[in-house]
Amino acid sequence: MNRETIINLxxxxxxxxxxxxxxxxxxPFIITLATKVAILALAGVGLNxxxxxxxxxxxxxxxxxGIGGYAMGILASHAQNYTPMMEWPLLIEGTKSMPVIWLVAxxxxxxxxxxxxxxxxRTSGVYFIMxxxxxxxxxxxxxxxxxxxxxxxxxxxxxxxxxxxxxxLDPAQFLALCYAVLFVVLFLSSxxxxxxxxxxxSGARQNEDRLRTVGIEPFRLRLVAFVISGAVTGLxxxxxxxxxxxxxxxxxxxxMSGEIMVFVILGGVARLFGPVAGAALFIxxxxxxxxISEYWQVFLGLTLLGVVLFARGGLxxxxxxxxxxxx
Amino acid sequence: MSALLLIEQILNGLQSxxxxxxxxxxxxxxFGVMGLINLAHGSLYMVGAFAAAGAAAATxxxxxxxxxxxxxxxxxxxxIEMLVIRRLYERDHLDQVLATFALILILSEGTRWLFxxxxxxxxVPDWLSGSVxxxxxxxxxxxxxxxxxxxxAVAAGLFGLISRTRLGIRIRAGEADREMIAALGVDISKLxxxxxxLGAALAGLxxxxxxxxxxxQVGMGEPVLILAFVVxxxxxxxxxxxxxxxxxxxxxxxxxGGVLLPQLFGLFMDPSAATTVxxxxxxMAIYILMAVVLIWRPSGLFxxxx
Amino acid sequence: MTDPVxxxxxxxxxxxxxxxxxxxxxxxxxxxxxxxxxxxxxxxSTLIKQIAGGLRPDRGTVQxxxxxxxxxxxxARARMGLARTFQISALAMEYTxxxxxxxxxxxxxxGVFRFFGNVLKDNDxxxxxxxxxxxxxxxxxxxxxxxxxxxxxxxxLEVAVALTLRPKAFLMDEPMAxxxxxxxxxxxxxxxxxxxxxxxxxxxxxxxxVFALADRISVLVYGQIIATGTAAEIRExxxxxxxxxxxxxx
Numbered sequence: 086m087n088r089e090t091i092i093n094l095x096x097x098x099x100x101x102x103x104x105x106x107x108x109x110x111x112x113p114f115i116i117t118l119a120t121k122v123a124i125l126a127l128a129g130v131g132l133n134x135x136x137x138x139x140x141x142x143x144x145x146x147x148x149x150x151g152i153g154g155y156a157m158g159i160l161a162s163h164a165q166n167y168t169p170m171m172e173w174p175l176l177i178e179g180t181k182s183m184p185v186i187w188l189v190a191x192x193x194x195x196x197x198x199x200x201x202x203x204x205x206x207r208t209s210g211v212y213f214i215m216x217x218x219x220x221x222x223x224x225x226x227x228x229x230x231x232x233x234x235x236x237x238x239x240x241x242x243x244x245x246x247x248x249x250x251x252x253x254l255d256p257a258q259f260l261a262l263c264y265a266v267l268f269v270v271l272f273l274s275s276x277x278x279x280x281x282x283x284x285x286x287s288g289a290r291q292n293e294d295r296l297r298t299v300g301i302e303p304f305r306l307r308l309v310a311f312v313i314s315g316a317v318t319g320l321x322x323x324x325x326x327x328x329x330x331x332x333x334x335x336x337x338x339x340x341m342s343g344e345i346m347v348f349v350i351l352g353g354v355a356r357l358f359g360p361v362a363g364a365a366l367f368i369x370x371x372x373x374x375x376x377i378s379e380y381w382q383v384f385l386g387l388t389l390l391g392v393v394l395f396a397r398g399g400l401x402x403x404x405x406x407x408x409x410x411x412x
Numbered sequence: 413m414s415a416l417l418l419i420e421q422i423l424n425g426l427q428s429x430x431x432x433x434x435x436x437x438x439x440x441x442x443f444g445v446m447g448l449i450n451l452a453h454g455s456l457y458m459v460g461a462f463a464a465a466g467a468a469a470a471t472x473x474x475x476x477x478x479x480x481x482x483x484x485x486x487x488x489x490x491x492i493e494m495l496v497i498r499r500l501y502e503r504d505h506l507d508q509v510l511a512t513f514a515l516i517l518i519l520s521e522g523t524r525w526l527f528x529x530x531x532x533x534x535x536v537p538d539w540l541s542g543s544v545x546x547x548x549x550x551x552x553x554x555x556x557x558x559x560x561x562x563x564x565a566v567a568a569g570l571f572g573l574i575s576r577t578r579l580g581i582r583i584r585a586g587e588a589d590r591e592m593i594a595a596l597g598v599d600i601s602k603l604x605x606x607x608x609x610l611g612a613a614l615a616g617l618x619x620x621x622x623x624x625x626x627x628x629q630v631g632m633g634e635p636v637l638i639l640a641f642v643v644x645x646x647x648x649x650x651x652x653x654x655x656x657x658x659x660x661x662x663x664x665x666x667x668x669g670g671v672l673l674p675q676l677f678g679l680f681m682d683p684s685a686a687t688t689v690x691x692x693x694x695x696m697a698i699y700i701l702m703a704v705v706l707i708w709r710p711s712g713l714f715x716x717x718x
Numbered sequence: 719m720t721d722p723v724x725x726x727x728x729x730x731x732x733x734x735x736x737x738x739x740x741x742x743x744x745x746x747x748x749x750x751x752x753x754x755x756x757x758x759x760x761x762x763s764t765l766i767k768q769i770a771g772g773l774r775p776d777r778g779t780v781q782x783x784x785x786x787x788x789x790x791x792x793x794a795r796a797r798m799g800l801a802r803t804f805q806i807s808a809l810a811m812e813y814t815x816x817x818x819x820x821x822x823x824x825x826x827x828x829g830v831f832r833f834f835g836n837v838l839k840d841n842d843x844x845x846x847x848x849x850x851x852x853x854x855x856x857x858x859x860x861x862x863x864x865x866x867x868x869x870x871x872x873x874x875l876e877v878a879v880a881l882t883l884r885p886k887a888f889l890m891d892e893p894m895a896x897x898x899x900x901x902x903x904x905x906x907x908x909x910x911x912x913x914x915x916x917x918x919x920x921x922x923x924x925x926x927x928v929f930a931l932a933d934r935i936s937v938l939v940y941g942q943i944i945a946t947g948t949a950a951e952i953r954e955x956x957x958x959x960x961x962x963x964x965x966x967x968x
Contacts, residue, residue, distance in 0.1 A: 136506075142505055142506050142509065144509065204703050204706060204707065207706060207707075207710045208706065208710050208711070210505060211443065211449050211505055211649055212645060212649065212710070212711065212712075214449060214505060214509060215449075215641040215642075215644070215645050216645060216702070216706065218638065218641060219638060219641060219642050219645065219699055219702060220699060222638045222699070223695075223696050223699035226695035226696065227692055227695055227696055229695070230691045230692045230694075230695045231688070231692045232688055233688075276833070276834050276835075276836075277833050277834075279836045279837065279838070280832055280833050280834055280835060280836070280837055281824055281829060281830055281831075281832040281833075281835070281837040281840070281843075282830060282831055282832060282833050283833075283837070284817065284820065284821055284824065284837045284838075285821065285824060285825075285830045287810070287812075287813075288810045288813065288821050291810035291811055291812055291813065292808050292809060292810050292811070294772075294792075294804065294808040295808045295809055295810055295818075295821070295879075296793075296821075296825075297771075297772075297791070297792040297793045297796065298770075298792065298796055298801075298802050298804075298808065298879075299796060299821055299822045299824070299825030299826070299879065299882075299883060300793050300794075300796035300797035300825040300826065300883065301793055301824075301825050301830055302791065302793040302794075306830065309831065339634070339638065343513045346509070346510065346513075347510070347513070350506075350510050354506075380521045380522070380524065380525045381521075382517045382518075382520070382521040383517065383518050383521040383522055383525070385514075385517055386514040386515065386516070386517030386518035386521070387514070387518060389510060389511075389513070389514035389517070390496065390511055390514040390515070390518070393507050393510045393511045393514065394496070394499055394511065397507075
């Protein structure tokens with residue numbers, strides 16, 4: 086077992102031990118924080134597929150996070166108001182069922198990633214960064230100016246959506262659900278990294294000419310990676326909306342894109358548990374520093390600057406050393 | 413819609429386009445010469461506006477306020493370049509994005525710490541307030557007209573600087589081959605600091621000029637930064653000419669889209685729906701413009717490298 | 719006579735005022751090594767790019783296996799069996815030697831869009847990759863990260879990856895560059911045997927290797943082929959002597 090695997094296990098254990106302690110000590114706020122970590126980590130795991138494996142520096146992943154959030158908000162608001170979403174040509178009603186909401190969130194954000202990806206992946210480098218940023222902002226302004234679902238004020242959902250067999254109103258059960266989703270996606274993403282697709286995708290990041298020369302066109306690989314990445318971040322968006330029982334255009338804002346990217350970098354790019362470690366660190370910093378000073382983001386900025394300038398490889402990179410390629 | 417109103421909106425579009433150019437010029441220059449993507453450029457816009465508001469409150473002079481904006485933004489730019497940015501030239505774009513994102517957090521929250529969350533106001537000076545009557549009987553605010561003139565003058569000065577002066581020659585040479593001009597004895601790190609400070613000063617000037625129309629507050633630079641990105645993606649990264657054309661296109665599209673689209677939809681929809689659809693589409697118009705340009709030319713109108 | 723595997727027909731390419739390729743027609747026949755030589759700046763790289771698919775000619779066509787491939791991109795030509803090695807190693811530097819070879823085998827077999835199974839445990843791919851590494855003598859290095867290989871070993875890995883493609887023709891851009899006398903000699907011996915598997919279009923500066931290997935040699939000067947023939951014919955060709963001896967005091 087190499088060091089990174091041991092660190093990953095420790096993170097996973099910590100992730101489970103902290104809320105167990107919180108349940109025992111009756112600290113519901115800690116449980117909520119842990120849930121937030123799990124959901125934001127999921128968003129980061131999504132971005133890491135594009136960014137870490139594919140080398141696609143997307144600065145617009147808030148687009149998918151927001152779409153996932155609004156998928157939840159729109160479906161649930163129709164259900165809570167007993168108004169159908171559409172009556173003609175066929176009747177579509179809202180829903181309070183998480184599995185259905187997740188499916189819609191994943192499909193909608195995958196479709197958006199397909200459209201944005203087809204346009205953005207024609208370019209590379211700085212253009213790609215700026216274009217993904219711009220498409221994210223486009224959706225942000227659209228969400229603000231479209232009044233049907235709350236416009237700038239967003240949408241409140243009064244009761245958390247349901248999951249068959251669980252009481253999602255219980256923070257511990259909702260946390261368990263979010264953990265389950267995170268670990269399933271982490272497992273799938275570790276398989277993805279070792280698969281034929283992962284080998285080719287990461288190969289395209291390292292040397293595009295090499296890929297073409299062995300007969301693989303990088304564009305389609307990257308597009309598929311971008312779609313998968315967007316879909317995972319969209320799923321995280323739906324869960325995040327359910328955690329807050331609220332969606333607003335800020336889910337689309339470029340600060341959100343920046344934060345998702347920060348989770349990945351703080352933890353370590355292309356590391357399986359990087360986004361988990363990064364999100365946990367971010368939330369702990371927000372909580373601790375936020376308690377000390379209202380202007381905690383100054384310290385967040387300084388930390389981030391320090392990590393980028395001096396501790397390349399993020400938390401896991403610093404602890405585990407140089408990345409080893411597994412067999 | 414009357415022709416007069418249309419002309420007035422075109423002038424408004426021109427005004428926002430010219431201010432966007434001041435922002436985009438610095439971004440595109442820094443990218444062209446140093447290969448750096450700088451997200452914190454919007455913070456320099458904010459620094460300029462705050463410096464102007466502070467100086468105007470202290471002295472009551474608008475001219476002093478503008479000078480303060482230029483000086484503060486240039487100084488902040490030079491300082492940031494020397495402390496942080498120069499460590500990033502050899503790094504990949506991801507590191508540049510993150511480090512400059514960190515700078516935004518530091519500068520925005522730092523400014524909020526110093527000045528508080530309430531917006532400051534910078535007043536248009538008496539000698540520039542009121543309206544003028546343009547040929548054809550159009551009443552137009554004198555200050556906005558002055559902004560257009562100042563913006564165009566700065567644009568002309570910048571073109572002159574790049575194409576005529578020694579600094580400009582060095583800037584263009586630095587774009588082409590940094591090792592070569594270093595070998596010729598030009599102090600490349602001083603040149604980079606100067607270019608960065610120049611870009612920062614332009615952003616600070618734009619912040620101060622716009623600050624007198626809108627309020628001066630933390631975060632004011634961010635929407636402008638995104639627009640400036642759209643501008644240089646459209647114009648082609650590294651091209652000053654592209655930044656100018658792109659800025660005018662974006663300024664006009666945004667201003668006219670907001671006015672014309674709701675009216676356009678009003679022709680075949682009921683008024684309230686037309687306003688909604690029109691406003692939503694108008695908010696997306698510049699991004700659609702960008703997408704169209706990219707489909708047509710993936711490296712922008714005047715871009716060389718992809 | 720059997721049909722040539724690869725044919726370029728009157729290829730022209732200009733960059734502004736510079737004519738990098740002028741009416742270049744050459745062919746590569748089964749079983750041969752056809753060397754392309756010429757002074758620096760003669761347009762060899764530009765020609766290779768047009769044959770491989772990285773650059774579209776302004777005029778003229780490229781035919782591969784009897785099919786006009788001028789409009790196809792690099793990846794499509796590679797899938798048809800055109801294997802290229804680069805002048806400057808183009809490998810995935812973070813990958814192990816084995817991973818690079820498996821990537822080649824994957825490209826040859828297809829099935830990139832498989833998201834679950836561990837690709838390194840795919841027996842077909844792995845055995846194809848290992849066989850190729852074995853042939854160039856890199857089996858011991860299979861687990862080494864490519865970025866840590868010596869320059870010469872990278873060149874060999876390039877060749878190994880090309881082998882995994884089960885190519886119908888090789889396009890090799892200066893495979894001997896930086897190898898050293900020993901390495902050059904070994905690779906020369908290896909390429910000598912390779913021609914029966916698939917013909918090789920060889921761009922090379924190492925004249926010992928060229929004259930030892932080539933069945934035919936074409937000389938490219940200022941974007942034009944000034945002579946094509948056997949080693950002996952090229953040695954005696956007055957145009958070639960003028961181009962080489964006039965420009966490079968050789």
